[in-house]
Amino acid sequence: MTWVERNRDQIEKIRAYVLEFGEAHPAEFEWFQAGSHPLFPLAVESDRGSALLLAYCALYQGISARKLSQFLAYLWKEYDADFFRLNKLPFDELQARVANAPGLGEWDLRGKAPGILRSVCDFFFKHGKLLPWVAQTGGEAAIQILADEIFMMGKTSEFKSKPRYFLWLLTQLPDAEPQRFWTPETLLPITPGHLRFVREFGPLKERRRSPWATPQEKLSYLNRFFRMLFPDRPWIVYAALDAYLKPAASAAMGIASEGAPSNPLRAEEKKWLCRETLGGCLQCPLAPTCPGREDV
Numbered sequence: 001m002t003w004v005e006r007n008r009d010q011i012e013k014i015r016a017y018v019l020e021f022g023e024a025h026p027a028e029f030e031w032f033q034a035g036s037h038p039l040f041p042l043a044v045e046s047d048r049g050s051a052l053l054l055a056y057c058a059l060y061q062g063i064s065a066r067k068l069s070q071f072l073a074y075l076w077k078e079y080d081a082d083f084f085r086l087n088k089l090p091f092d093e094l095q096a097r098v099a100n101a102p103g104l105g106e107w108d109l110r111g112k113a114p115g116i117l118r119s120v121c122d123f124f125f126k127h128g129k130l131l132p133w134v135a136q137t138g139g140e141a142a143i144q145i146l147a148d149e150i151f152m153m154g155k156t157s158e159f160k161s162k163p164r165y166f167l168w169l170l171t172q173l174p175d176a177e178p179q180r181f182w183t184p185e186t187l188l189p190i191t192p193g194h195l196r197f198v199r200e201f202g203p204l205k206e207r208r209r210s211p212w213a214t215p216q217e218k219l220s221y222l223n224r225f226f227r228m229l230f231p232d233r234p235w236i237v238y239a240a241l242d243a244y245l246k247p248a249a250s251a252a253m254g255i256a257s258e259g260a261p262s263n264p265l266r267a268e269e270k271k272w273l274c275r276e277t278l279g280g281c282l283q284c285p286l287a288p289t290c291p292g293r294e295d296v
């Protein structure tokens, strides 16, 4: 018997756990109009809202989501709606503003950020409204084009986490209709939370060694698990499995760092995002076998 055949009850519990996250939104959406911490006067589902999400994803590397949102808010104050014309405005002024941006610390990407922002604006000018473009292009093809055409978006990365995360964010927009662009080939990015979850509740629990040899096999393996859970809408699995034993303080559901999962139970911060979202472990279908549960 296969793992799926032997674990039908467990799979139903996992599905119930995932469905508990149905009302949750990506933390990034709180920065937009009507969010709890608005930084930008844009509706996240607007054309410019999704363009700003693309800029965020392109820059999301080696920096916390909070710092990156503050950096983008600083640029918004400097440029206002001209933010989307950065490819047409003087490059040396953009470089100076980025160099003077406060609170970035030793961000490795700071020197490349002006070029990345210009590249995102070039992309927006070339392809127009992003959601219709993705729907017309198809999910996995869109991921490849995003990676190829935007500077530092993952052209040489085997995981292509930045464009995959952008596609996932699009699935979360109100009225996005992800089935219009999420093709059978489209893959979600993977995160340490996903790996923790599959090691605890999925088929990796029974294995001493990971069954993949390459990044592509790892990506495919995890995505087969997501699709087994929800064949018609695998994107709904992302946030729930990512939140598993993830410190709530790191809140943004965050792009994947694709490395080995950290040992979460050693973390000082034990306010897990899964517990916070579900309102306590007592509400959780996985509580009976979860090593992180608390009786609250």
Ligand code: SF4
Pocket: 244, 245, 272, 274, 275, 276, 278, 280, 281, 284, 285, 286, 287, 290, 291, 292, 293, 294
């Ligand atoms: S820590 Fe609590 S909420 Fe999170 S999976 Fe375990 S039992 Fe569920």
